[in-house]
Amino acid sequence: MDAALNADKKPDNAEKARPTREQAEAAVRTLLAYVGEDVTREGLLETPQRVVKAYDEFYRGYGENAADHLGTTFEEVSGYDDIVLLRDIPFYSHCEHHMVPFIGKAHIAYYPRAGVVGLSKLARVVDTFSRRLQTQENLTAQIAEAIDSALKPRGIAIMMEAEHQCMSLRGVQKPGVATLTTRFTGVFRDDPTAQAHFMAMITR
Template sequence: MDAVVKSFPARADQADIVRRRPSREEAEAAVRTLIEWVGDDPDREGLLDTPRRMVKAWEDLFRGYKLSAGEELDTVFEEVGGYGDIVLVRDIPFFSHCEHHIVPITGKAHIAYYPRDGVVGLSKLARVVDIFARRLQTQENLTAEISNSIDEHLKPRGLAILLEAEHMCMSMRGVQKHGVSTVTTGFTGVFRDDPSEQARFMMLIRGFKS
């Protein structure tokens, strides 16, 4: 059967690229090759089914390529009783993979916004984080993609995002420094223009933790 042709999501500064998607059989064969390359035997009992399992695992780990953040943000609730103050969802756990070494990134995201014409379901913000995280990423790009998507579809008066994460490419290899946290931020609207709003955002994230 011919492999499916799909359009891979592009970075903000790139056009969409249409590529031939390898078949499952080709993906499993690639895993066998890597197992042999590291020095093991893909035909021994413990590894015999690893190519199939790994390809299946990758379908889940990188499911974000098949999902749309825009669809998650399409529904806005306008009946909020006149509420117009800050909405904050903090400590959203996420798991991603470094695009340079394809090893895990684990962290938490904090998202706050000032509603303009309504609010979005709180779970939708967590799903947007998950959609972009479940792709090959850098933390900087992940922050920008989450921010741009929410800002484009929700059009809030201001949006603030903070991601804090540990990169296994720094913990497991290279300098091997465990526990180092990387922080990235994104601000739009009133958060970008008013430093006191940024300070409030930081206080709400940190101030009420035990």
């Protein structure tokens, strides 16, 4: 398995090092007290449990492996070897610097070599990596590396665009600013025509 997918696996001691749910709930109470709240008031009594449950959903990608979604390919495609594109895949992730969301959409294309993968599997790969603490640059690279490792296509093109709430809600407070990241491999990197074709298809 390639290094990109090896890095997707949890370390052997991950479960041993992981705090208990009770410890996580206690940490939420500490943060509530830090911001000046009364953790004993009625409206906050169940907040620690709710926050920890929400974290289980927000960060479920740590319990998933992208390779599991890309293990089955289909070769009976009547010789189809042109571009396969998924456009406007919605995603949300959390900035690893401030732990606030960034929300956007991904566009993924590839030129198949020996087969294709189920379309929903590409969306699941996006979910696996986005449901972790991330930077958008790292997220883009991880998705490309996982697809390349599993499918060995002739080329991959990815564009991700998102609004980062660490920029819109705090700091410079500039809502509506979009951040775009790209990754091109194979024919998309080497052939400007293929790259232009991808860009034209996602902007229609």
